[in-house]
Amino acid sequence: MALHFCERYKIMVLKIGSKFELRRFCRTTGIVALLKLGSVVNPDDLGYVDSISVEEIGGARVTVVRNEQGRNSVTTVLLQASTDSILNDLERAVDDGVNTYKALCRDSRIVPGAAATEIELARKLKEFSFKETGLDQYTIAKFGECFEMIPKTLAENIGHNATEIIASLYVEHSSGNVRVGIDLEEGACKDVSSLNIWDLFVTKFHALKYAADAVCTVLRVDQIIMSKPAGGPSRRDQHAGMDNED
Known part of the structure; x- marks a missing residue:
């Protein structure tokens, strides 16, 4: 009605x-x-x-x-693609862009991207490891090598020799060029500030924090839980039982 x-x-x-x-x-x-429905509607x-x-x-x-x-x-973004895989990639790209802008509104600090920050952290940790003695020196050095995975992955994705790229980055950063990263288009090491390639500080901070917490949690485990296959006894147990009966 x-x-x-x-x-x-x-x-x-x-x-x-x-x-x-x-x-x-x-x-x-x-x-x-x-x-x-019976509420009074105000003009406002x-x-x-x-x-x-x-x-x-x-x-x-x-x-x-x-x-x-x-x-x-409110704005609606309409995405169209030929396949579901491409559409999902576009959706993730838009979602990452929106989340990046939201993070910038909370914390506007940025750091050089294109693996420049990771190489600088690796270099600093290796220098710090030389000042330590005992097993801590090897632990710190290996922790610094973990940061080389980012430039290695970027170099392999563009089809270049990862070892040469990482060595070039270390040379540049040792000379004081801390903003030198990987130019994915040319496959060379360049100052990423001139290319406007930046990463969020808060993203780097939480990624390193949670990764280190996960490693520490695994290292603190003092028991190993092994799963047994479901079902009855194994053949070895059956034969052992038959031998006992004999």
């Missing part, structure tokens, strides 16, 4: 079953969601949209809400 009167008075009705989508719709239009609770239309995108009928004049803070 309610839909009949809405149709009679040219009132558009949208059915939104998801609470998340309802919140997005309210942010887009600037309206306030009312829990009861009303929203505004430029247009609402039903369109077919990718074989699915969707409701498109356009609000360019209402100063809304």
